[in-house]
Amino acid sequence: MESYNFREVEKKWIEKFDNLDGYKGKDFDTREKKYVLVEFPYPSGEGLHVGHAFSMTGADVYARFMRMIGFNVLFPMGWDAFGLPAENYAIKTGIQPQVTTDRITKLFKEQMRRMAFSFDWEREINTTLPEYYKWTQWIFTKLFEKGLAHKEEMPINWCPSCKIGLANEEVVDGDCERCGAITEKRNISQWVVKITEYADRLIEGLKDTDFIEKVKAAQVNWIDRKEGINIRFKIVLDPEIPLGCAASPFDKEDFLEVFTTRPDTLEGVEFLVVAPGHKLAQELKESRTQELKILSDYLEEYDKRDLKDRSERQKTGVLLPIKVINPLNNREVPVYVADYVSMDFGTGAIMGVPSTDARDADFAKVMRINFEPTLVPNAGLWGEAVNKGWGRKKISYHLRDWIFSRQHYWGEPIPMVWCEKCALHGGQGWVPVPEEQLPVVLPDIEKYQPTDTGESPLANIKDWVETKCPKCGGKARRETDTMPNWAGSDWYFLRYCDSKNDKKLAEVDKMKYWLPVDVYIGGDEHNTLHLLYSRFIYQFLYDLGVVPTEVPEPYKKRLSHGVILAPDGKRMSKSKGNVIAPEAMTDKYGTDVVRMYMMFMGPFDATMAWNERSLIGVSRFLERFYKLVTENIGKNSRTRELKNSRQDVEGKRLINKLIKSAGEDLEVFKFNTVIAKLMETTNGLSKLTGTIANDDLRLLIKVIAPFAPFVSQELWVALGGSGSVHAEQFPRLDEKYLYASGVTLAVQVNGKLRGTVVIDVEATEEMAITEAKKMDKIAKYLSDGEIKKVIFIRGKVLNFVVNRE
RNA sequence: GCCGAGGUGGCGAAAUGGUAGACGCACUAGCUUUAGGAGCUAGCGGGGCAACCCAUGGAGGUUCAAGUCCUCUCCUCGGCACCA
Numbered sequence: 001m002e003s004y005n006f007r008e009v010e011k012k013w014i015e016k017f018d019n020l021d022g023y024k025g026k027d028f029d030t031r032e033k034k035y036v037l038v039e040f041p042y043p044s045g046e047g048l049h050v051g052h053a054f055s056m057t058g059a060d061v062y063a064r065f066m067r068m069i070g071f072n073v074l075f076p077m078g079w080d081a082f083g084l085p086a087e088n089y090a091i092k093t094g095i096q097p098q099v100t101t102d103r104i105t106k107l108f109k110e111q112m113r114r115m116a117f118s119f120d121w122e123r124e125i126n127t128t129l130p131e132y133y134k135w136t137q138w139i140f141t142k143l144f145e146k147g148l149a150h151k152e153e154m155p156i157n158w159c160p161s162c163k164i165g166l167a168n169e170e171v172v173d174g175d176c177e178r179c180g181a182i183t184e185k186r187n188i189s190q191w192v193v194k195i196t197e198y199a200d201r202l203i204e205g206l207k208d209t210d211f212i213e214k215v216k217a218a219q220v221n222w223i224d225r226k227e228g229i230n231i232r233f234k235i236v237l238d239p240e241i242p243l244g245c246a247a248s249p250f251d252k253e254d255f256l257e258v259f260t261t262r263p264d265t266l267e268g269v270e271f272l273v274v275a276p277g278h279k280l281a282q283e284l285k286e287s288r289t290q291e292l293k294i295l296s297d298y299l300e301e302y303d304k305r306d307l308k309d310r311s312e313r314q315k316t317g318v319l320l321p322i323k324v325i326n327p328l329n330n331r332e333v334p335v336y337v338a339d340y341v342s343m344d345f346g347t348g349a350i351m352g353v354p355s356t357d358a359r360d361a362d363f364a365k366v367m368r369i370n371f372e373p374t375l376v377p378n379a380g381l382w383g384e385a386v387n388k389g390w391g392r393k394k395i396s397y398h399l400r401d402w403i404f405s406r407q408h409y410w411g412e413p414i415p416m417v418w419c420e421k422c423a424l425h426g427g428q429g430w431v432p433v434p435e436e437q438l439p440v441v442l443p444d445i446e447k448y449q450p451t452d453t454g455e456s457p458l459a460n461i462k463d464w465v466e467t468k469c470p471k472c473g474g475k476a477r478r479e480t481d482t483m484p485n486w487a488g489s490d491w492y493f494l495r496y497c498d499s500k501n502d503k504k505l506a507e508v509d510k511m512k513y514w515l516p517v518d519v520y521i522g523g524d525e526h527n528t529l530h531l532l533y534s535r536f537i538y539q540f541l542y543d544l545g546v547v548p549t550e551v552p553e554p555y556k557k558r559l560s561h562g563v564i565l566a567p568d569g570k571r572m573s574k575s576k577g578n579v580i581a582p583e584a585m586t587d588k589y590g591t592d593v594v595r596m597y598m599m600f601m602g603p604f605d606a607t608m609a610w611n612e613r614s615l616i617g618v619s620r621f622l623e624r625f626y627k628l629v630t631e632n633i634g635k636n637s638r639t640r641e642l643k644n645s646r647q648d649v650e651g652k653r654l655i656n657k658l659i660k661s662a663g664e665d666l667e668v669f670k671f672n673t674v675i676a677k678l679m680e681t682t683n684g685l686s687k688l689t690g691t692i693a694n695d696d697l698r699l700l701i702k703v704i705a706p707f708a709p710f711v712s713q714e715l716w717v718a719l720g721g722s723g724s725v726h727a728e729q730f731p732r733l734d735e736k737y738l739y740a741s742g743v744t745l746a747v748q749v750n751g752k753l754r755g756t757v758v759i760d761v762e763a764t765e766e767m768a769i770t771e772a773k774k775m776d777k778i779a780k781y782l783s784d785g786e787i788k789k790v791i792f793i794r795g796k797v798l799n800f801v802v803n804r805e
Numbered sequence: 806g807c808c809g810a811g812g813u814g815g816c817g818a819a820a821u822g823g824u825a826g827a828c829g830c831a832c833u834a835g836c837u838u839u840a841g842g843a844g845c846u847a848g849c850g851g852g853g854c855a856a857c858c859c860a861u862g863g864a865g866g867u868u869c870a871a872g873u874c875c876u877c878u879c880c881u882c883g884g885c886a887c888c889a
Binding site for chain 2: 212213214215216217218220221222224226228258259260261262273315338339340341342344345346347349350351352353357358359360362363396397398524527528600601602603605606607608609611612613614616617618619620621623672673675676677678679680683744745746747748750751752753755756788789790791793796797799800801
């Protein structure tokens with residue numbers, strides 16, 4: 001018998017799969033819809049990597065299974081192609097990013113084709129094409145019109161290496177997330193999107209989703225809503241530390257406001273601390289007396305210092321020349337400025353309660369502040385503080401507003417125009433580009449290099465920058481900032497519903513049919529930012545009435561796929577030289593083997609190391625599977641099929657057992673156990689002495705089809721099938737075969753296994769007891785005691801509870 | 806510190822409260838004139854000649870029956886974090 005020649009078989013079928021009608025999602029079809037989404041890749045020059053291949057294979061197996069059980073499946077793919085690597089490549093080579101992007105997306109697409117992913121390519125999208133980003137820009141103009149976007153001079157995280165402003169989320173421990181360089185603070189005018197206005201709804205909305213627990217937790221944790229009270233402490237000057245001749249910046253009515261979630265510990269306040277960026281510290285610094293030199297030195301040093309390992313470092317601080325009064329007991333307490341308080345949260349000032357807070361205790365130690373070590377919190381103070389007017393309830397979020405400007409070339413131009421005339425006439429100087437003038441097309445340029453001034457290279461293109469105000473028609477300037485790389489991926493799943501629409505972002509009826517996304521598969525690294533941003537944009541579009549779902553949530557379910565490590569157990573990286581290229585593997589072993597191996601490695605969400613020996617095990621299995629089927633086809637062509645023989649029934653039992661558990665497991669992404677069961681079934685069938693009927697072989701092939709598209713198609717045709725096995729229905733379970741040869745019952749005495757007995761599935765308790773007692777071993781255990789009780793679970797267990805003497 | 810997921814053979818891992826270790830890798834023995842990362846048969850948690858006993862990080866508990874449920878505890882991984 002010939003063995004399976006994957007090269008020949010794949011070559012034969014790959015083109016036929018290209019235009020398979022069944023892979024296409026049909027708008028408004030009467031079948032129930034299923035929108036299966038897997039994150040679209042950034043097409044990097046290195047091509048499709050194992051991580052892509054893994055997550056997409058899982059999504060593909062699921063999508064194929066969903067089609068086979070009767071759903072109208074939307075399984076689209078596209079390119080999230082704006083980003084720094086293409087721009088950096090352009091800086092180096094002078095080749096336009098669009099040119100490299102085109103080339104690389106073609107490479108990716110061919111690699112995906114070889115992996116036999118059943119994407120609906122008619123709906124392909126690319127975030128860098130004007131017909132796509134027209135709508136990314138349109139969304140921005142709507143944000144602006146609704147007051148959710150404005151430009152603001154603000155200190156931002158500046159990466160001196162990338163020459164780019166970064167969102168807080170893109171700075172890790174003071175380092176640029178991309179290149180690792182230490183970031184600086186710079187004052188730059190930036191577009192800011194008010195995602196915080198949606199903070200509560202972004203938490204609330206999670207109730208309407210089926211996200212796995214860790215994803216929900218990550219979202220809530222990221223937003224980090226805290227209920228507390230802003231308490232005002234009256235400021236008094238400290239007579240012992242003169243403020244110098246300059247008039248005191250304070251008058252009698254000045255207060256220092258702190259945010260606390262623990263007003264119940266107000267009694268234990270020993271000091272207050274303000275952040276170095278706090279107005280109070282900055283104002284005091286200005287008074288420039290000798291005594292305050294320590295303070296200004298401290299603040300200046302703080303500005304220079306990088307933020308690295310802030311949590312590791314010992315706390316530092318300086319005493320301020322003022323005191324404040326605790327409204328609860330009128331005690332005067334000192335005020336410090338210290339680096340462990342952050343300006344970004346609450347009011348930038350805290351109350352120091354060293355007896356209950358470890359950080360405050362730490363600081364007290366450094367500053368040699370004495371305090372009572374014990375304090376009994378008083379919950380009544382929550383009400384008292386509000387009732388007596390010491391403070392007011394306040395909710396603070398860790399979530400920051402979203403800095404939306406990038407000073408780069410390769411991104412969507414922010415579609416805004418600055419009009420001096422409109423500004424002078426008391427109006428808004430910033431004018432959004434109206435829908436009919438969109439898209440604002442990214443012009444071709446010669447120099448891609450970002451500038452040190454913090455402006456994008458677009459600022460150098462005079463005839464692009466100079467434009468007319470859409471409102472008054474006067475001379476105006478275009479915004480030269482571009483959008484962050486998240487912008488295009490915020491709404492891409494909407495575009496798949498109607499990817500070619502040139503009038504709208506997508507037709508409402510089509511979105512109504514396909515939305516929400518039923519299953520969204522992606523990496524943990526996107527569980528906070530991408531997921532949060534896209535949920536926010538969706539909620540915003542919902543408020544505009546643009547998207548038609550019942551509930552303002554775009555994704556019904558979110559699943560995390562796992563991570564594949566290199567054979568050495570480390571993360572794959574070019575520099576470590578331990579990268580596994582999926583293409584090299586498919587060249588060597590064939591697509592089906594690689595797909596099946598990845599799905600067999602472990603649970604879909606696990607972290608697993610690549611192991612080529614195990615892959616070979618899967619290769620051997622596929623070979624055995626192929627032989628089993630082809631040998632039986634051969635036998636069936638020579639001899640009459642024997643129906644209803646004992647062997648025939650046993651074969652059907654094995655296959656139906658497989659159909660049952662495979663169907664159940666595929667539904668919940670337990671691909672590894674489906675493959676284990678396919679192996680088990682194949683082994684079982686190989687041991688049968690009779691032949692397996694062609695009809696039964698067909699069932700087997702349909703079960704393996706979602707995993708191994710090529711082998712299954714080849715065998716399907718070998719069995720005389722026409723068309724594609726991938727358009728077939730998944731086999732239905734025939735229950736009558738499931739227990740055709742009885743069930744194995746575990747026989748226990750006092751809960752301990754003492755033997756097994758095979759009986760009819762319908763057997764009664766009495767029959768089971770009779771059978772069990774026939775066994776010598778059981779009889780022996782029962783002889784030296786009295787049977788107190790018998791537990792009988794049909795098909796599972798028979799347990800004698802015996803009272804031993 | 807907070808949140809989440811986990812701890813089961815030499816390894817990757819299976820087990821709606823009901824035969825722990827399915828399936829695969831590695832390994833051992835044998836078969837097959839066998840050079841192909843081959844195939845086939847058998848074995849493969851520990852102890853014991855055996856009957857049996859022990860075993861799912863640890864300690865208790867619930868139950869006829871616990872890897873699975875409850876309480877406490879230890880450890881690992883992932884995310885967030887001087888968040889007030």
